[in-house]
Amino acid sequence: xxxxxxxxxxxxxxxxxxxxxxxxxxxxxxxxxxxxxxxxxxxxxxxxxxxxxxxxxxxxxxxxxxxxxxxxxxxxxxxxxxxxxxxxxxxxxxxxxxxxxxx
Amino acid sequence: xxxxxxxxxxxxxxxxxxxxxxxxxxxxxxxxxxxxxxxxxxxxxxxxxxxxxxxxxxxxxxxxxxxxxxxxxxxxxxxxxxxxxxxxxxxxxxxxxxxxxxxxxxxxxxxxxxxxxxxxxxxxxxxxxxxxxxxxxxxxxxxxxxxxxxxxxxxxxxxxxxxxxxxx
Amino acid sequence: xxxxxxxxxxxxxxxxxxxxxxxxxxxxxxxxxxxxxxxxxxxxxxxxxxxxxxxxxxxxxxxxxxxxxxxxxxxxxxxxxxxxxxxxxxxxxxxxxxxxxxxxxxxxxxxxxxxxxxxxxxxxxxxxxxxxxxxxxxxxxxxxxxxxxxxxxxxxxxxxxxxxxxxxxxxxxxxxxxxxxxxxxxxxxxxxxxxxxxxxxxxxxxxxxxxxxxxxxxxxxxxxxxxxxxxxxxxxxxxxxxxxxxxxxxxxxxxxxxxxxxxxxxxxxxxxxxxxxxxxxxxxxxxxxxxxxxxxxxxxxxxxxxxxxxxxxxxxxxxxxxxxxxxxxxxxxxxxxxxxxxxxxxxxxxxxxxxxxxxxxxxxxxxxxxxxxxxxxxxxxxxxxxxxxxxxxxxxxxxxxxxxxxxxxxxxxxxxxxxxxxxxxxxxxxxxxxxxxxxxxxxxxxxxxxxxxxxxxxxxxxxxxxxxxxxxxxxxxxxxxxxxxxxxxxxxxxxxxxxxxxxxxxxxxxxxxxxxxxxxxxxxxxxxxxxxxxxxxxxxxxxxxxxxxxxxxxxxxxxxxxxxxxxxxxxxxxxxxxxxxxxxxxxxxxxxxxxxxxxxxxxxxxxxxxxxxxxxxxxxxxxxxxxxxxxxxxxxxxxxxxxxxxxxxxxxxxxxxxx
Numbered sequence: 001x002x003x004x005x006x007x008x009x010x011x012x013x014x015x016x017x018x019x020x021x022x023x024x025x026x027x028x029x030x031x032x033x034x035x036x037x038x039x040x041x042x043x044x045x046x047x048x049x050x051x052x053x054x055x056x057x058x059x060x061x062x063x064x065x066x067x068x069x070x071x072x073x074x075x076x077x078x079x080x081x082x083x084x085x086x087x088x089x090x091x092x093x094x095x096x097x098x099x100x101x102x103x
Numbered sequence: 104x105x106x107x108x109x110x111x112x113x114x115x116x117x118x119x120x121x122x123x124x125x126x127x128x129x130x131x132x133x134x135x136x137x138x139x140x141x142x143x144x145x146x147x148x149x150x151x152x153x154x155x156x157x158x159x160x161x162x163x164x165x166x167x168x169x170x171x172x173x174x175x176x177x178x179x180x181x182x183x184x185x186x187x188x189x190x191x192x193x194x195x196x197x198x199x200x201x202x203x204x205x206x207x208x209x210x211x212x213x214x215x216x217x218x219x220x221x222x223x224x225x226x227x228x229x230x231x232x233x234x235x236x237x238x239x240x241x242x243x244x245x246x247x248x249x250x251x252x253x254x255x256x257x258x259x260x261x262x263x264x265x266x267x268x269x270x271x
Numbered sequence: 272x273x274x275x276x277x278x279x280x281x282x283x284x285x286x287x288x289x290x291x292x293x294x295x296x297x298x299x300x301x302x303x304x305x306x307x308x309x310x311x312x313x314x315x316x317x318x319x320x321x322x323x324x325x326x327x328x329x330x331x332x333x334x335x336x337x338x339x340x341x342x343x344x345x346x347x348x349x350x351x352x353x354x355x356x357x358x359x360x361x362x363x364x365x366x367x368x369x370x371x372x373x374x375x376x377x378x379x380x381x382x383x384x385x386x387x388x389x390x391x392x393x394x395x396x397x398x399x400x401x402x403x404x405x406x407x408x409x410x411x412x413x414x415x416x417x418x419x420x421x422x423x424x425x426x427x428x429x430x431x432x433x434x435x436x437x438x439x440x441x442x443x444x445x446x447x448x449x450x451x452x453x454x455x456x457x458x459x460x461x462x463x464x465x466x467x468x469x470x471x472x473x474x475x476x477x478x479x480x481x482x483x484x485x486x487x488x489x490x491x492x493x494x495x496x497x498x499x500x501x502x503x504x505x506x507x508x509x510x511x512x513x514x515x516x517x518x519x520x521x522x523x524x525x526x527x528x529x530x531x532x533x534x535x536x537x538x539x540x541x542x543x544x545x546x547x548x549x550x551x552x553x554x555x556x557x558x559x560x561x562x563x564x565x566x567x568x569x570x571x572x573x574x575x576x577x578x579x580x581x582x583x584x585x586x587x588x589x590x591x592x593x594x595x596x597x598x599x600x601x602x603x604x605x606x607x608x609x610x611x612x613x614x615x616x617x618x619x620x621x622x623x624x625x626x627x628x629x630x631x632x633x634x635x636x637x638x639x640x641x642x643x644x645x646x647x648x649x650x651x652x653x654x655x656x657x658x659x660x661x662x663x664x665x666x667x668x669x670x671x672x673x674x675x676x677x678x679x680x681x682x683x684x685x686x687x688x689x690x691x692x693x694x695x696x697x698x699x700x701x702x703x704x705x706x707x708x709x710x711x712x713x714x715x716x717x718x719x720x721x722x723x724x725x726x727x728x729x730x731x732x733x734x735x736x737x738x739x740x741x742x743x744x745x746x747x748x749x750x751x752x753x754x755x756x757x758x759x760x761x762x763x764x765x766x767x768x769x770x771x772x773x774x775x776x777x778x779x780x781x782x783x784x785x786x787x788x789x790x791x792x793x794x795x796x797x798x799x800x801x802x803x804x805x806x807x808x809x810x811x812x813x814x815x816x817x818x819x820x821x822x823x824x825x826x827x828x829x830x831x832x833x834x835x836x837x838x839x840x841x842x843x844x845x846x847x848x849x850x851x852x853x854x855x856x857x858x859x860x861x862x863x864x865x866x867x868x869x870x871x872x873x874x875x876x877x878x879x880x881x882x883x884x885x886x887x888x889x890x891x892x893x894x895x896x897x898x899x900x901x902x903x904x905x906x907x908x909x910x911x912x913x914x915x916x917x918x919x920x921x922x923x924x925x926x927x928x929x930x
Contacts, residue, residue, distance in 0.1 A: 004222075005109045008215035010150070012208055013113050017139070019204035020120040025907050026196040029183050032175055033129045034903070036136050039167065040120060043143055046155075054150045054221055059236050062152050063245065066237070069162055070252045074259035076167050080174045081266035088270075093180050099901030196908030202915035210922055 017044035284405035290398035298391025310394035355411035375747035382743035400426035454505015461498035496556035507539030524627030532619035561601025568594030572703035604681035611674035618662035621751035625656035664705035670759035705813025713821035
């Protein structure tokens, strides 16, 4: 088809995914699920970057995405390691029961 | 073609995200997230970022999400229980999330004329390929950040090993 | 002798100021002799310069006015004031009094205060006073005069409260300063009106502006004049602001002599005389001045008749005599007022110093009921004080006779509608003056000895037994006694065969006033002689009564006092004026300030804002503490909210900071 997709559509899609990620972050109680929602948000942002890279006919947006992926990988590794450590001490993954930092 | 791709895989991505939200068992959420990432890979390809699409599949859904699944299975996390959460999350968080969505859409929609349209397959007119352009920038101008990220990954490995070690 | 260069005028006040600085900063460490030497030297040299100035200005062909101007002091568009001194004949008289009598009193103090601690402080303050008084007298503008005016008030406060460890002395100092301040307020308002109306505060400019418009009468000039009278009433202790002067006797006796007899209190009179051009245009203000003067004279004299403290009697006497000077100015007889100022300086300073000598001889006793028969013990003091007593009583040919008489004559013959009434009041006051002064004389020096030689006097020194004062204290007494005798001879009126030199001397200053009076003066020599005889007779009657009550038939006074107890109590308690002021002015003011300032402002605003700050910090803290719940989801919620807010600001707030 020759119908063209406006860039705004991609951006709005990204916004939808981002908002769903935030909502999941707020609703879910399992630590790992919350972590996954963070990954979802990161992906939404990646989509935005790629859309803009396409718009400006430049490659810098894609470079950004590249680095975001690298950092997301590192963060996932360390974060899951922490979750494992927490699970060992608290024996639970329910985020409401991990509130030792209460004032 | 562009439109069809967009609609199908965009809907798939949103459906996967909603599924992540609505499922109770974390493994289901993880698998829906994989679906989201795959659809996003297709969308990247339609926007002309072939390398990123490949990287998304290989790295993100192939490595990171697998890692998530490993941990879920390792910890044997069961279904979520209902616990009394915090009020702030519902009363302050949801309006916040809604506001973010509304604001972003508002901005994007009000600028949609300026944003233009997407051409499938990119804009390079087959002069150079995406990957060669990407690597040109990456290995010349951004060589230092590139090397630093490798150190970052090394540090992350070390951190993960230390943190997840059994106590002696 | 070569004429004095006008730049030397600066030295006259600045030398005592230098003395103040030296004694004030180094005096504590210097030996007594050095302090005395500095103080005396820096007072003697200005006296010498003034003497030179006299010679210069009395020489034939001398200018009538010498002035010296400095750099501009305040210069803004439309208004300029300089530091400027001016000397005309009026200034010369005042300078003579201030430096001459001042030096004598410095000399006296060296002996009187010899055993005091804080000796250096006393002389520092005394020199400071000299500086301010000289600035006041030499000033060429209202503003500079006001500087001196305030400064002498300050020096007076410092010196009255010299024995600051005594509560009564500290309170008296505060009272003097505060009451003076009320007068200063009037003076300030007058200056504001002057600036608004004339755009200038220099004497020459203002007075020439007034003289150039002979049709200006009353109105704003009356307002200015009345405000100036308020200031003068404060400084010169007239009704209603005289209440500080009797309490000021808490200060050492030389202070009472210098400040509250000879110089500071005469500043008000001097100011009125200096501004006579202004006052002449406002008959209403002059009438007010005359009435205040006469009322104060008789009021104070009546209180003085029943006081027992020797210094209180003299204090009320001072208030009364200042009333005379005010009366003189009020009827336009400025020269007569200044003449009385001159003679009063002599005999009142003498009386105070001699009283100090008596007190010193009795090791601190000030109550006349415990004195008596001292004339054989301290003869020199006796003879000098007698000269003063005769002078103030107005006995011919002592100084007070001529000056007081001149005032009474001019009051009788003035244009004031109540002139004759004022004359009668003045006459009765003269009789009272004579009565209470001779009462003092008899009670102190005659009759049986009622004092006991105490072991310690009021300053804690071992008593010396009744003895004459050292020569350093007696020398000024002798000089002042001589002046009290001959001092009036510069004003012997034509009627009595003299030339009235002082009036002619002051003619260039009071030209307007004297031309108005010229007609009346020439005509009535006979009237003048009659009036002089009447006042002499009145003085004699006063003497007679004092003689009867306190010498020949002792105890008569007590009997009369018992018979008319209410009247006696009224007088003895100073007409309860202090109590009235306390009830109607001081207490409401205190209540008001306590209510408004203490409760509302201090506790409410100041304390309240402090408390509010603390309470709000606590409150906000306890509120925001709830955010730290330890619950990750609530953190997430707040994060989302914050992110939304930031986005909002970024998108829609762009206009806010590009403004």
